[in-house]
Amino acid sequence: MHEITFSADDKPKLLSQLTCLLSEVGLNIQEAHAFSTTDGYSLDVFVVDGWPYEETEKLTTALEKEIFKSEVFDHLSIPNDGNDVWEIDLNHLKFGDKIASGSYGDLFKGTYCSQDVAIKVLKPERINSDLQREFAQEVFIMRKVRHRNVVQFIGACTKPPSLCIVTEFMSGGSIYDYLHKQKGVFKLPTLLKVAIDVSKGMNYLHQNNIIHRDLKAANILMDEHEVAKVADFGVARVKAQTGVMTAETGTYRWMAPEVIEHKPYDHKADVFSFGIVLWELLTGKLPYEYLTPLQAAVGVVQKGLRPIIPKNTHPKLVELLERCWQQDPTLRPDFSEIIEILRQTAKEFGQEGEDRRKDKSGGFLSVLRRGL
Incomplete structure (x- = not known):
C-alpha cells in the first residue's frame, strides 16, 4: 500500500483527472480524500495498491511521466525528488x-x-x-x-x-558554426572522436528512455577540451510506455521520414538524424543545400532522397551512413553498435597510418578562434 498526495490549484474535475492519472500508472485506489482551502488550493490524498515494489523511487518517476503527459497541473510545477537543488537564485x-x-x-x-x-x-x-x-x-x-x-x-x-x-558554458561553440560559418574541416581522427562523443551521449539518453528529437550539428557543442556534447532538449521527450511516439518535431533537413510523415516513431528517429550529422562532419556542407527545408522533406519521404556520400569516404563510414538513414527504422543500428563501429574505424585508421601528420590548423578551437 502507498499513500500519494497531490497539491494543486483547485479546479473542476480535478479529482476525476487524478483518478485517471493513477489508473494509467496501474494503481488501484483503496481510499481517496479531497480537501479544498479557502484560498483556492486543493489537497488530494489517495491510498493505493497495485505497485509491485515497496520502494517509491520508480513510482515517483512513473507518476512524473504521467503528469507531464497530462493536462492536470500547471506544467511549471516541476516535481523535485529531493536529490537536486536546481531552482536558481x-x-x-x-x-x-x-x-x-x-x-x-x-x-x-x-x-x-x-x-x-x-x-x-x-x-x-x-x-x-x-x-x-x-x-x-x-x-x-x-x-x-x-x-x-x-x-x-x-x-x-x-x-x-x-x-x-x-x-x-561551452567555449568551443557549436559544430554547425564551426563547419558552416568558420568553414572548418575535420581530419578523420578528429571527426571520429567527435562522432564517438556524440554517440556516447545519445546512447546514454536512449538507455534512459529519452528521445532527443532534434539532433543536428547546431545542437552539438564543444568544450575547451574539444569534448563534443549533445545539447538543447527543448523538444526532447521521455519515451512513451508503448515505445512509439507521434507528432512532427525537429528540423526538416535532419528529420527521419517517419517523423516527417507523422507516423509513430521511436529512438531510431535520432539514429537517422545522427546519420545526417555524420555526413555533415565528413563534408562540411549543409544537407540538401540547394533545396528548401520543405523540398528536402518531401524528397526524403517520397523519393528516398539522401545526401550524396563523397567518393573518398572510408568504406566503414559509407556502410554506417547507409544503415543510419535506412527508410525502415528497424534496420538502423542502435548507438551502442554505432560506437563500436566508429571505434573500430578509428583503430583501423591508426593502424593503416593514412594520415599521421599533425593537423597544422591546431584543431577545432584554434580555427574557431581565428575565425572570431
Missing part, C-alpha cells in the same frame, strides 16, 4: 554578452556563483501554455541526465516571467 546569476537570439528566447553568456554558464531565457512576450509546457519538459529531462557527452544542467528559474535554463 537570480541574485547569484549575472548576465554577460548575448550569444544568440531566436524567436522564442535569447542565449547569454553569464556567471553563476563565479562559474561561467550559458543562460537560455524565454522571451516574456512569447510565453504561452505550450511554451511553458515545453520549458518544463526540458527542465524535467535535463535535471535527470549526467554524462560527459551531454551538456551539464546547472539549474533553472521556473517562476514567470523570468523563465530561464542555466547550463555549463
